[in-house]
Amino acid sequence: EVQLVETGGALVQTGGSLNLSCAAFGFTRDEYTIGWFRQAPGNKREGIACISRYDGSTYYANSVKGRFTMTSDNAKNMLYLQMNDLNPEDTGVYYCAVGLEHRIVVAVQVDYWGKGTLVIVSS
Numbered sequence: 001e002v003q004l005v006e007t008g009g010a011l012v013q014t015g016g017s018l019n020l021s022c023a024a025f026g027f028t029r030d031e032y033t034i035g036w037f038r039q040a041p042g043n044k045r046e047g048i049a050c051i052s053r054y055d056g057s058t059y060y061a062n063s064v065k066g067r068f069t070m071t072s073d074n075a076k077n078m079l080y081l082q083m084n085d086l087n088p089e090d091t092g093v094y095y096c097a098v099g100l101e102h103r104i105v106v107a108v109q110v111d112y113w114g115k116g117t118l119v120i121v122s123s
Contacts, residue, residue: 002026002112004096009117016086020117022079022096033104035059036070036081039116040092047097047105049081059103063089086121093118 008020024034035050048061049070060068069082079096096114097104104110 002098004098004112004114006094006096006114006117009094009119011120011122012086014087014121014123016121017082017084018086018119020081020083020094020119022081022114024077024079024096024098027077032098032100033102034072034079034096034098035104036079037095037097037107037110038090038092038119039095040089043092045095045107047109050097050104051079052102054102057102059105061105083119086119088121088123091119091121 003025005023008018010018012018031054033050033052037045037047039045048064049068051058067085071080093116095116097110098112099109100111101109
């Protein structure tokens with residue numbers, strides 16, 4: 001069974017940085033797409049970044065492009081999200097997610113979810 005565990009959420013001031021981590025367990029296949037979603041209060045869950053294990057391609061939402069960077073350590077089955085220049089609109093619960101499509105940007109494309117980690121950006 002696939003398990004995803006996120007850590008690293010915190011309260012941070014505007015302009016600050018955070019690095020989120022996702023530990024992934026239980027994969028039985030080499031090809032999938034893994035990434036990050038976030039859900040702001042009152043909003044639907046949205047995909048903000050993902051990497052395809054099919055071809056190595058990456059995706060970033062326009063709202064985070066240039067500020068957030070996703071990296072992975074395949075040997076440790078870890079996924080990271082370095083978030084810089086944070087602003088209050090980045091506040092939300094951040095989820096690690098896995099799907100079998102080549103890109104996962106909406107919730108229906110996700111097959112596995114972590115429980116999420118809370119990021120609060122104060123103004």
